[in-house]
Amino acid sequence: MSIWPVNFDNYKIERKAKSEENKNIDKDKNLEIEALKELNSLIGLNKVKQIINELYALEQVQIKRKNAGLATDPIVLHMVFKGNPGTGKTTVARILGKLLKGIGVLSKGHVVEVERADLVGEYIGHTAHRVQENVKKSLGGILFVDEAYSLARGGDKDFGKEAIDTLVKAMEDYKDEFILILAGYRDEMEYFLNTNPGLRSRFPIQIDFPDYTIDELLQIAELMVKNRQYILTDSAKRKIMKVLINDNTTREIGNARLVRNIIERAIRKHAVRIMNKKTITKDDLMIIDSIDIRED
CATH class of the missing domain: 1.10.8.60 (Helicase, Ruva Protein; domain 3)
Known part of the structure; x- marks a missing residue:
């Protein structure tokens, strides 16, 4: 008489799947620890670190509340980074991608870095296609638009407006599938957010990156x-x-x-x-x- 389970093949498959799942959990946990270490080792940026740590804690608590059967509120993580060049905006975005992948908020955690030239096309329809392609590349991660204010510089007839409209639509079409971070000089980003009445409210998290001493x-x-x-x-x-x-x-x-x-x-x-x-x-x-x- 066989001592093996009746569905031994299924048993092996389940054991293998469980083993892979545990490996992925360990890998994500290590990524989370690595990201936190990188964040807290950054020189200066104390206010930036504080905000990122608050977001991290909030996401962790939301996950625990969900697991406990308690009500959770959806957290919109689209952000605006405002500051001069060289103040760590791109670096923090990359760390954030790792951190959110580590706790399961993002499935991949990669960062797609673009600027105006990557989004704005040369004829009608070309811009929408470019934006959509970059959004699709960023699914599961972060789309980081540097010098985002340049999208609004050309006025209503400029294809930059089409890029903004397509990004806003993508935020609805791919809700919870990617995070959009718009970055640039502080004053220019304020002007940019004021060009579209509904734009500011779509980015509830706005972080100022101070100049280094x-x-x-x-x-x-x-x-x-x-x-x-x-x-x-x-x-x-x-x-x-x-x-x-x-x-x-x-x-x-x-x-x-x-x-x-x-x-x-x-x-x-x-x-x-x-x-x-x-x-x-x-x-x-x-x-x-x-x-x-x-x-x-």
Whole structure:
């Protein structure tokens, strides 16, 4: 007499499916933990972190309430990110995608990054097609539209208006299947939201990304070199600080992007400097000094 279950094949299939399900749960949990770690390790952006952590907590509680048979309110997660370039808007969007995938709000968690040129076509109907294609690519994840205000710059006859209308329709057609994040300069995004009376209400979450302080920018520089396995001397740090203080555009057009440019130029200059040495030590390969920091 067989000791195996009557439907042994089905039993094996169920065991395999259960095993795969457990693997996916573990994978999502790891993704959630990784995303939270990335978010909280960001330099500055304390208010931004607070809002994202609130959204994370709210989604977690809604899931627990649903599992407990309690009433839940649908949460609209379409957002507007307002701030200067280099303030972390794209970085936070990518972390958010991972976080929401980790807790099951998004099925994929990927981020499709587009701007006006990716959405606005050259003739009637072309724009709608472009927008729809990018929306479909983003299903299960986030559609991140950078410099979104440029869609409203051309007036009523510009195809940018068609792009806005198609995005709004997609938010209804694919409700709960993707998150739309519109990003750009603070003042320009305010103007953009005012161009369409119903637009602002569709984005209940609006997050301001402040400019980094000089101290925060120096911390970012130190983190960048550390991640590349370089070391800044104290004199190099002082020179970077001097460059940041003297650069009047730091907050308006630079922020972290300006810091990245400074560090990447320093690494190139460092490479040229040490190649002229007869012998090169491990310290030589790692230490960036003030001579490697350009002031222009």
